[in-house]
Amino acid sequence: MKANTADVIVVGAGIVGAACARAFLREGLSVTIVERDLVGGGATAAGMGHVVVMDDSEAQFALTKRSRDLWDSLVPELPPEIEFERRGTLWVAADGEELEAVSGKKAHYEARGVRAELLDELSLRTAEPSLRPGMAGGFLVPDDSVIYAPCAAAWLSRGANIVRGTVEQIEDGALRLRNGERLEAGVVICATGAWAVDLFPALPVKPRKGHLAITERYPGAVRHQLIELGYLKSAHSAGTESVAFNVQPRATGQLLIGSSRQFGVEDGAVEEHMIRRMLDRAVEYLPSLAGMKVLRLWTGFRAATPDHLPIVSLCPGMRRTYLATGHEGLGITTSLGTAEILVESVMGRAGVLTKQNYAAERFVECRV
């Protein structure tokens, strides 16, 4: 094999690119990943590593559910540094109105093969005693899990040839690096997250900035991944910035505290007013946080699309170059489903998921 060619070249060694690399390697193909920085170092390292089923739309449910199943099938192989823990997601209803709004969810999830449980005030207190008393209840998805995503990306990309470089241009089955070098492949996959628009300016993908905080070690302080049910309002708000309570216990005993969402901010600096809003929100739900010490704050950029679904398909007008971007806050979960869709597309096989739901052509600006 020549150094400047491979069966498959993946651009970007985040969790999505790494998952694609693994999937194609398992087909017996040679894979090169071009990464400008570190494996798993971008949004993959900035996020929480939550493997979660989400029900924003049928297509999102199908993709997250399938992807969660694929993660579950990997569990026996995952090395300890990936810190897989089946924490379950506990969606917290602050008031009766929020609880009422999720009353139909249990049936919806279970009809689609996902275990779920509605909790009243008392069972919520038992499930998660640290929550502020007086919360109306919750919705528990016990089989959701948590991983340490940067190590997962490194593990998924084992066996791929990793080339350090910045891609300046992607063509049909080829790409050009900043140093002028040209690489060719049977298949090229662009998995560069929010930066995909640098290579494909027509894509309706926008960077959506998020802040996270991590505490010192407080083992046992929180049991589940906790998210307020108002999270979806935050995730879908048309406004330029919003925060929502989202706390995750790590295997180390540390707590990850999120979340914030901002459009239109390109500077990655930590913003004090967003941190303040985010931590205030978290303390409203989890008063004991006020006495804990935060160790580190950071930010990252999600790749957001208008319909909250990723773009996983051939690049319009091309026959050998594929897109795998727009995963917003769900890339850790949906990386495996994404890789499956692409392998099946390339190999010409039918699959579990309906590929058209994630195709670039659903957006007018992508049609050629």
Next chain:
Amino acid sequence: MIVNGVSVDVADGVSVAAALMQLKIIPRRALSGEARGPLCGMGVCFECRVTIDGQPHERGCMVRAREGMEVRSDEG
């Protein structure tokens, strides 16, 4: 002060970290189980963290030992 439930006498004005060293008590362990203790002695390295009067992750080198103070080692 009281260390891990046992009452001990320490010299006046000594820091919690120094008192623990005199008592040969390891303040904390890394996640790998490795013993950790004061390196800088001036509040920078965070290696001497102990629980003081119920507050976890206090830097032992920055707090003076007091009569009745409750210190717990090895809590993260």
